Amino acid sequence: MDIGAYSFGDTQRNPDGSLGSTAQAISNLFEAIKHADASGLDYFGIGEHHTTTMPASSPGALISAAAAATKHITLGSAASIISTDDPVRIYQQFATADIISGGGRVEITAGRGSSVETFPLFGFDLQDYDELYEQKLDLLMSINDSASENITWSGTTRPALAHLAVVPRPAQNKLPIWLATGGNAASSARAGRLGLPVSYGIIGGAPHRFAPLAELYRKSGAAAGHALQTLKVSVAALGLVAPSTKEAVERFYPGWYNLNIEMGRLRGWPKPDKRAFDAQAAAPGAYYVGSPDEIAERIVHLHGYLGHMRHFLQSDIGGLPQEHFLESITLLATEVKPRVERLLAQK
Amino acid sequence: MNTLEGARLAPQATIGILGAGRVGTAIARLALAAGYRVKLATSKPAEENSLIIEIVTPGAEAVDASEAAAADLVIVAIPLHKFKDLDSHALSGKIVVDAMNYWSATDGEIPDFVNTALTSSEVVAAFLSASHVLKSFNHIGYHEMEPDALPAATGERRALAIAGDNSAAKTVLRGFIEHIGFDAVDAGDLAAGRHFEPGSEIFNGRFNASELNGLLHAVRLSN
Numbered sequence: 209m210d211i212g213a214y215s216f217g218d219t220q221r222n223p224d225g226s227l228g229s230t231a232q233a234i235s236n237l238f239e240a241i242k243h244a245d246a247s248g249l250d251y252f253g254i255g256e257h258h259t260t261t262m263p264a265s266s267p268g269a270l271i272s273a274a275a276a277a278t279k280h281i282t283l284g285s286a287a288s289i290i291s292t293d294d295p296v297r298i299y300q301q302f303a304t305a306d307i308i309s310g311g312g313r314v315e316i317t318a319g320r321g322s323s324v325e326t327f328p329l330f331g332f333d334l335q336d337y338d339e340l341y342e343q344k345l346d347l348l349m350s351i352n353d354s355a356s357e358n359i360t361w362s363g364t365t366r367p368a369l370a371h372l373a374v375v376p377r378p379a380q381n382k383l384p385i386w387l388a389t390g391g392n393a394a395s396s397a398r399a400g401r402l403g404l405p406v407s408y409g410i411i412g413g414a415p416h417r418f419a420p421l422a423e424l425y426r427k428s429g430a431a432a433g434h435a436l437q438t439l440k441v442s443v444a445a446l447g448l449v450a451p452s453t454k455e456a457v458e459r460f461y462p463g464w465y466n467l468n469i470e471m472g473r474l475r476g477w478p479k480p481d482k483r484a485f486d487a488q489a490a491a492p493g494a495y496y497v498g499s500p501d502e503i504a505e506r507i508v509h510l511h512g513y514l515g516h517m518r519h520f521l522q523s524d525i526g527g528l529p530q531e532h533f534l535e536s537i538t539l540l541a542t543e544v545k546p547r548v549e550r551l552l553a554q555k
Numbered sequence: 556m557n558t559l560e561g562a563r564l565a566p567q568a569t570i571g572i573l574g575a576g577r578v579g580t581a582i583a584r585l586a587l588a589a590g591y592r593v594k595l596a597t598s599k600p601a602e603e604n605s606l607i608i609e610i611v612t613p614g615a616e617a618v619d620a621s622e623a624a625a626a627d628l629v630i631v632a633i634p635l636h637k638f639k640d641l642d643s644h645a646l647s648g649k650i651v652v653d654a655m656n657y658w659s660a661t662d663g664e665i666p667d668f669v670n671t672a673l674t675s676s677e678v679v680a681a682f683l684s685a686s687h688v689l690k691s692f693n694h695i696g697y698h699e700m701e702p703d704a705l706p707a708a709t710g711e712r713r714a715l716a717i718a719g720d721n722s723a724a725k726t727v728l729r730g731f732i733e734h735i736g737f738d739a740v741d742a743g744d745l746a747a748g749r750h751f752e753p754g755s756e757i758f759n760g761r762f763n764a765s766e767l768n769g770l771l772h773a774v775r776l777s778n
Binding site: 322323324327334335337391392393394396397412413414417420421423424427428431474475476477478 | 575576577580597606607610611634636658660661662663664665696698699701702753754755756758759760
């Protein structure tokens with residue numbers, strides 16, 4: 209089981225409550241990735257997010273830098289909003305990063321994004337939401353599956369490619385391309401049909417309720433003729449690890465509160481409710497907030513339902529102090545992972 | 556148009572659900588658990604959905620949209636920007652429950668819903684002009700539906716609001732909602748659906764019937 213982290217960047221809060229700089233947020237994130245690699249964490253996912261409080265807008269650039277500054281960790285987007293980007297450019301950036309990583313450490317996770325900021329930002333029309341996603345995923349896969357640099361593709365959402373070179377090719381034969389979904393059944397079926405590994409973003413409710421989706425994914429994949437071992441599942445969730453569960457809750461709650469205040473302002477939500485937080489933060493809720501023992505047990509419990517091969521947490525939200533972020537990464541790599549492996553071996 | 560007078564759903568009535576997303580499949584599972592026959596459809600042909608429906612909503616039938624539209628009660632849970640893909644002819648005379656929301660902060664702006672004083676369900680109802688359009692299920696999160704559903708005898712269970720212009724249709728929907736695990740509260744005509752659209756206190760909370768009645772009473776007084 210891979211254990212990892214992911215981040216959209218986390219702009220720090222000044223003592224007076226005002227926002228720190230987005231540049232500092234990226235510096236902190238870069239530091240966290242290097243720390244994760246040094247600690248032995250398996251995976252780090254980055255962005256794509258386009259808000260002042262979560263400014264990791266450019267996973268390709270950050271992953272290239274991280275690829276040069278790390279040795280072992282797998283780096284991926286979490287996720288690349290392919291609908292509003294150019295798959296050619298995404299592929300080139302990630303293939304470049306893969307080469308810099310030494311080969312085999314860079315992945316793309318393709319998603320739609322949970323919000324719509326990128327549509328006005330890059331000049332796309334929300335009415336084309338589905339068409340953009342489908343075609344751009346198709347192009348991204350066509351490039352990846354191509355036997356040569358020269359790509360031929362046509363569609364309605366970007367100019368056609370007539371035997372044009374898309375370079376470089378990655379150092380590994382193909383880049384792993386994951387499909388990100390928040391739990392829509394059709395997306396799981398699609399990932400299975402395409403034979404792509406699927407990444408579930410579970411941000412609320414009980415994660416084990418995703419079990420039928422993982423079953424649907426595997427059955428759809430098998431029906432389309434894909435080998436079971438290529439049909440991989442990963443889980444992205446909110447969470448923070450601290451020496452004790454009490455400390456983890458105390459460290460994570462203020463950032464969760466800040467994030468919900470901000471989202472509430474945009475979306476008309478009420479003031480965040482500590483009871484709602486507590487319900488999600490304890491098993492079988494969606495937030496993996498706790499001690500290494502507790503989090504390892506909960507990951508293994510979920511594994512019984514989903515059979516996932518990677519579990520990664522977003523911790524740095526709402527101005528989480530960097531030291532708590534780094535300690536959570538350390539604990540994930542050095543305390544949670546060995547426990548997860550021990551528990552899985554006992555099953 | 557069929558008459559709705561004195562109508563209640565038979566225990567084995569058929570529920571048609573348009574949309575197999577998170578909302579549609581959650582309502583489908585609740586309806587199946589309550590003993591209804593459930594027909595689920597999307598914009599795709601039935602056979603393309605059969606595996607999804609077999610695994611995610613076991614017991615429901617994957618059908619084409621026209622067959623789901625012929626059910627005793629039809630629930631619409633598709634992305635709102637696709638509402639004009641609904642077959643208004645097939646839905647004519649039917650009770651159609653709009654479980655959708657116009658929520659521009661998450662879903663972006665949709666031209667039909669931007670420059671209008673109408674609620675989103677009234678815009679949908681204007682398109683489905685020969686249907687009895689009701690608004691409900693929009694103010695409960697899809698991941699809350701199954702955990703919050705409780706048998707009637709439980710007492711203090713969660714309540715869902717119903718807005719609509721046809722009181723007989725509302726009676727039918729009330730019977731359905733009560734049978735699948737919630738109390739139902741009549742919020743008034745379809746325009747009154749604004750009181751539980753995104754941004755409202757009702758949309759953001761979890762209330763029993765007396766609390767929901769109280770909130771609806773309070774917003775009516777303040778208008």
